[in-house]
Amino acid sequence: MDSFVQDHAFTRILSGNMHIHTTGGSYNFSAGDTILIKRNQLSKAFQIPPANGEFKSITVFFDQPSLRDYSMENRIAPIVSYQGEPVLLLRSDLLYDSYASSLAAYQQGETNKGLTGLKVKEALMLILHLDKHASALLFDFHEPEKTDLEKYMNTHFRFNAEIKHFAYLTGRSLATFKRDFAKIFNTSPGSWLQQRRLKEAHYLIKEKRMKVSEVYPEVGFEDLSHFSFAFKKAFGKSPSLL
Incomplete structure (x- = not known):
């Protein structure tokens, strides 16, 4: 969870x-x-x-x-x-x-x-x-301050949070977050997160020999069926066949 x-x-x-x-x-x-x-x-x-x-x-x-x-x-x-x-x-x-x-x-x-x-x-x-x-x-009431977006996302992409929460935790409004994100990554947050998570999953399965059942929640996917579908679409084969 x-x-x-x-x-x-x-x-x-x-x-x-x-x-x-x-x-x-x-x-x-x-x-x-x-x-x-x-x-x-x-x-x-x-x-x-x-x-x-x-x-x-x-x-x-x-x-x-x-x-x-x-x-x-x-x-x-x-x-x-x-x-x-x-x-x-x-x-x-x-x-x-x-x-x-x-x-x-x-x-x-x-x-x-x-x-x-x-x-x-x-x-x-x-x-x-x-x-x-x-x-x-x-009793610490302070709110998140603006932080390095690229560093934050590359460190925390494995957490399956909503885009608005990534925006808030990096000290930005949702609109500013999307604008800054596009400037840095040249794509939308949703697309980047899925691609980055799939790339990490491919590495963990192929190089670290981790089980698919262990990998999909580790990289931020909610369920196995969605993960398997997205993985096959990205890499041309089921994660279990790597």
Whole structure:
């Protein structure tokens, strides 16, 4: 699963394991771990079920307006620019255990919006009480700055993000991103991304002898059938025949 992380995410892994690859590093977590994922980044999250079971987790998102309100109410100074890890493993504590258990009822169906808001605030207060260092991540409100587009795309093309998210993360409006992209790559973002991903896939399959089933999600394709069709169209043969 690839995604653009729009809001900070508080996640408790209930069963199974999770491997997260972000623009800032790779991380492995297991059942019982409680983690905090920074907003405004690209990520690949691989969920691994336990033997004879299924992967389960609970996630709470912290939106920016709520965090700004909380910081003002509690006189928490905004962070100029968070420079720490993009994914934090929070401490093991009975309070996190109890909180995760209390959320089970909220997964059964529709819940009162006010009550849901209180549970989100409770999670925030728990983090600030048990993992004070995480406040630097939570209260960094700055937006992405304009960055080297060519370098960014060649580094992060494997993430299956929408074009608008690539634009945002490189500090550009969508229109400016497309204009700058055309000047640098002489093609559209969509065409370039597919060609670049297929080129990388060809290399991984032929030179690194990786399995097709491993390659297509690694280079940013959502499903095997779409990948196989695009690969055959580009190279004249099925990826399994290389």
